[in-house]
Amino acid sequence: MSSGDASSEFLKNTERSTGSAALRKNIQAALALAGTVRSTLGPRGLDKMLVDEEGRSLVTNDGVTVLQTADIKHPAAKLIISASSLQDSVARDGTTTTVLICAELLENAWELIRQGIHPTIIAEGYWQSLQASLDALQEISRPIDMSDNVELLQATKTSLAGKGFVAIQSRLAELAVEAANLVTVEDSNGVSRSDPTLVKVLANRGGSSLESNIISGLVLAKSCIHPKMKDFLEGGKILLLDGELEMRSPTIDATLKITDVGMLNAFKVQEKELLKAQVDAISQLNPAILVVKEGVRDEARQWLADAGITTYRRVEKTDLELLSRATGARIINRPESASESDLGGFSSSHEELWGSVTHWILEGEGQRGATLVTRGATEEILEEVERCFADAIGVACQLLEQPLLLPGGGATQVAIGRRLRRLAESIPGREQLAMEAYADALEVIPRVLAENSGLDPIDELLRVVSAQTKSGDWIGMDSDRQVIVNMDEAAIREPILITQQALKGATESAINILRIDDVLWAKEGPSIPGGMPGAL
Ligand code: ADP
Ligand code: MG
Numbered sequence: 001m002s003s004g005d006a007s008s009e010f011l012k013n014t015e016r017s018t019g020s021a022a023l024r025k026n027i028q029a030a031l032a033l034a035g036t037v038r039s040t041l042g043p044r045g046l047d048k049m050l051v052d053e054e055g056r057s058l059v060t061n062d063g064v065t066v067l068q069t070a071d072i073k074h075p076a077a078k079l080i081i082s083a084s085s086l087q088d089s090v091a092r093d094g095t096t097t098t099v100l101i102c103a104e105l106l107e108n109a110w111e112l113i114r115q116g117i118h119p120t121i122i123a124e125g126y127w128q129s130l131q132a133s134l135d136a137l138q139e140i141s142r143p144i145d146m147s148d149n150v151e152l153l154q155a156t157k158t159s160l161a162g163k164g165f166v167a168i169q170s171r172l173a174e175l176a177v178e179a180a181n182l183v184t185v186e187d188s189n190g191v192s193r194s195d196p197t198l199v200k201v202l203a204n205r206g207g208s209s210l211e212s213n214i215i216s217g218l219v220l221a222k223s224c225i226h227p228k229m230k231d232f233l234e235g236g237k238i239l240l241l242d243g244e245l246e247m248r249s250p251t252i253d254a255t256l257k258i259t260d261v262g263m264l265n266a267f268k269v270q271e272k273e274l275l276k277a278q279v280d281a282i283s284q285l286n287p288a289i290l291v292v293k294e295g296v297r298d299e300a301r302q303w304l305a306d307a308g309i310t311t312y313r314r315v316e317k318t319d320l321e322l323l324s325r326a327t328g329a330r331i332i333n334r335p336e337s338a339s340e341s342d343l344g345g346f347s348s349s350h351e352e353l354w355g356s357v358t359h360w361i362l363e364g365e366g367q368r369g370a371t372l373v374t375r376g377a378t379e380e381i382l383e384e385v386e387r388c389f390a391d392a393i394g395v396a397c398q399l400l401e402q403p404l405l406l407p408g409g410g411a412t413q414v415a416i417g418r419r420l421r422r423l424a425e426s427i428p429g430r431e432q433l434a435m436e437a438y439a440d441a442l443e444v445i446p447r448v449l450a451e452n453s454g455l456d457p458i459d460e461l462l463r464v465v466s467a468q469t470k471s472g473d474w475i476g477m478d479s480d481r482q483v484i485v486n487m488d489e490a491a492i493r494e495p496i497l498i499t500q501q502a503l504k505g506a507t508e509s510a511i512n513i514l515r516i517d518d519v520l521w522a523k524e525g526p527s528i529p530g531g532m533p534g535a536l
Contacts, residue, residue, distance in 0.1 A: 020113065026076035026513050027106045033077045034103030037066050041096045041445070043161045044453040044479045067099070076513050083505040092394030093159040094498040097445060101506035104444040108437035109514055117430050119514040125427075125434020126514075130507040132423055132435075133442075134500060136416045140473045141404040141496050152177050152399055154491045158408055159395045159498070160388060168209050168385065175372060176392035178214045182370040184400045194397035200322055200371045201389070203382045204354075207375035212385055216363060218326055219371040220319055222312050223351055223358035225296060226305035231351040233310065235365070236288030237343040240320055240331045244294030245278060247271040275300055278335040283307040287343055289362075291315050291323060310349070312360060326364030395495055404496040407487030410446025411476025412499055414464050417442050438507075446477060453479040460484075 039046045067081045080102050084095040109122045145151045156173040184194040200218050224231055247268070279300050282290060290304065292313045304311045315323075324331050329344025345365030352359050363369065372389055376382040399405075406412045417439040424435040443461055450460035460477060467475040467484050477483075478490040487493060 022516065023113070023119065023514070024110070026074075026516065027110050029074040029077040030080055030103040030106045030513065033067070033072070033080055034100050036070065037096050037099055038448055039452060040066065041100065042449045042452050042479050044449075045096075046452070067095075076516070079512060080509050083509040087501055087505050091398065091495075091498045091501040092391045093494075094502040097499075098502045098505045100444050100448060101441055101502065102509045104441035105438065105506060105510035106513060108441050109434075109510065112433055112437055117433065121430050122434045122437070123511045123514045125431035126438055126507055126511055128427075128431060129420055129435045129438035130503060132420060133416045133438075133503050136419045137406065137412070137496055137500060137503075138404075139419075140412055140415050141406050144399060144403040144405050146403060149177050151405065151493070152180075152396060155399060155405060155493050155495055156392050156396045158492055158494060160392055168212075169388070171210050171212070172385070172388050172392050173396075175212060175214050176389060176396040179370045179372060179393055180396035180400055182214070182216050182368055184397065185367055192401050194400045195325070195367065196390075196393045196397040198322065198326060198367055198369045199393055200319070200369065201386050202371055202373050203386070204373050204375055205379075205382065206377070209374070209376040209381055209385050211375040212389075213373050213375075215361060215371045215373060216368055217348070217361045217371065218319070218322055218364070218369040219373070220312070220315065220360045220362075221357050222315065222360045224310045224360070225313055226301050226311070228305040229310040230308075231310065231349075231360075233288055233346075233349040235345070235347045236349075237286070238289040238291065238323070238327050238329050238346050238362075239282060239285060239287040239338065239343055240324055240327075240329045241282075241290065241292045241335060242317070242320060242331045242333055243292070243335075245275060245292055245296045245300040245335075246294070247275050247297050247299075272299065276303065279303045279307070281335045281338060283309065285338060285340060285343060289346065289349060291320065293317065293320055322369065323362065323364075326362070326367050326369035328364070328366065395498075398495045398497045402495065402497055405493040406496050406499055407474040407476050408492040408494045409476030409478055409487055409490070410443075410449050410461075410464060411468070411474055411487050412494075413442040413445040414461070414468055414476070415473035418465070418468065449477055449479055453477075453482060455482065 067084055072078060072081060080099055083102065084098045087093075087095045087098045105126060109119065109126075112122055113119060144155070153173050156176050157169060160169045160173060179199045180194055180196070183196065183198040184192055187193050202219055202221070275297060276299075282304070287309060290309050290311045292311065293315055294313070296304070296311060296313045301311070320331055323329065324344065327344030327346050330342040332338045332342050346362055347365050347368070348361075348363045350361055352361060361371075372386075374382050374385045374389070376385055407415075420435055420439040420442075424432045424439070427435060446461050446464055447457035450457045463484055464476060471486070474486050474488055475484060476487045476490075476492065478485055478487075478492060481490070
């Protein structure tokens with residue numbers, strides 16, 4: 001069969017949608033998607049129960065979990081899901097917000113298209129609106145009070161609201177702030193850099209999850225391999241070997257005939273010399289600590305002890321990588337070709353006995369690293385603690401890097417909307433309508449927050465808008481107390497990065513979808529989650 005035949009065969013199984021028909025389908029998919037997560041938004045959001053093919057269930061209030069678990073094949077829906085996954089990895093929060101705003105942007109675009117405005121004009125107007133909104137965020141935000149950890153803790157806690165068990169949210173926020181401080185350093189320009197991935201998680205079954213704690217440094221359930229080696233060091237150099245220090249017994253196969261005993265011995269002597277040469281190469285560099293991913297042969301262990309090199313072996317690759325980043329050591333594969341520049345630095349190393357297991361605790365030089373020791377009665381609890389912590393540390397680290405806060409409870413979206421409507425008046429042409437549509441779309445957040453607390457979305461939105469006109473950008477909705485107040489008073493504040501990223505992700509996906517005017521549908525493929533909404 002020629003390749004031409006193959007592609008026509010492929011096309012037989014697809015339908016081609018062009019122009020506005022394709023766009024309409026894409027927008028329907030986006031709305032359906034938003035419909036599935038709408039009810040989870042905010043502290044009063046409902047939980048969703050997800051059931052997989054094997055009948056296992058998971059109860060969650062987290063938009064991105066809902067979307068990642070659902071089996072959605074629609075191309076436009078997939079694009080939005082990938083925007084929310086990006087949101088999750090960059091900002092650790094704001095995923096539902098991203099999906100809701102994107103769908104609303106598309107729905108409003110559809111209205112304009114029906115009035116005869118071309119998608120390209122709308123895309124252009126949305127792009128201008130995004131830039132204006134990002135500027136507005138800087139104006140609305142205020143610096144976080146760094147004199148103590150109070151605001152840092154509150155903002156971290158706000159982002160945990162509705163995730164995981166309430167009982168340990170405060171504790172997790174505390175742990176996250178503590179760890180974030182440990183993995184934040186100032187670079188040479190005096191700019192704070194936080195690396196949440198330098199926090200290792202060590203699950204320790206048993207006890208209550210409230211007893212989870214943070215240790216400064218990386219903790220490995222290991223002890224050094226020779227009683228003569230020092231298990232307490234106050235700083236020095238470290239070498240990381242992704243390999244082994246073993247004598248490989250010669251592989252005997254058909255091409256190699258062992259004719260007498262002497263020959264095998266000769267091999268062994270040669271192997272031992274090779275091993276000695278490797279250990280000598282390491283000793284030359286004089287590291288205080290050597291970490292070997294695989295095994296270390298008895299002879300080598302003795303030589304290393306004699307050379308005064310504290311050695312750890314059989315270390316997971318992920319731990320080796322963490323050690324590398326915390327100490328600046330380069331991971332080497334062959335000791336013979338290692339050089340001074342491969343060495344990293346540590347500021348302390350010691351061992352502690354926890355229960356019956358020895359743990360090695362190493363603090364890097366510069367970036368020290370940190371370890372969360374999770375406690376919990378069951379595997380599920382340990383995993384849940386780890387998952388919530390990952391979100392919390394992400395948020396805490398962002399705040400240390402970019403210490404600006406925005407009001408939550410819909411205040412920020414209303415405040416941007418007010419600015420955009422003013423700005424729209426000064427824009428000639430049809431982009432003006434797109435900017436107004438953009439402002440309307442952002443207000444989906446306060447509307448849905450009100451809806452999810454059982455209030456009338458339009459009434460509440462109007463109340464926030466008019467309260468802001470009188471008292472400023474920080475007035476929003478406190479869903480817990482069902483009042484409209486200054487978000488500073490209610491301590492509902494969020495790191496600026498979450499909203500920045502959510503606006504970028506939502507707008508970019510909406511624009512991409514507006515620009516797709518030709519879609520190939522695999523007949524068996526695209527399914528629209530939750531069925532077609534009747535609205536369009
Ligand atoms: P996302 O996945 O977008 O983070 P969430 O379910 O976490 O969705 O809801 C986040 C929204 O809830 C934000 O707009 C935040 O400002 C708002 N929010 C959080 N706590 C409160 C509160 N107590 N009152 C009103 N809004 C709140
Ligand atoms: Mg959230």
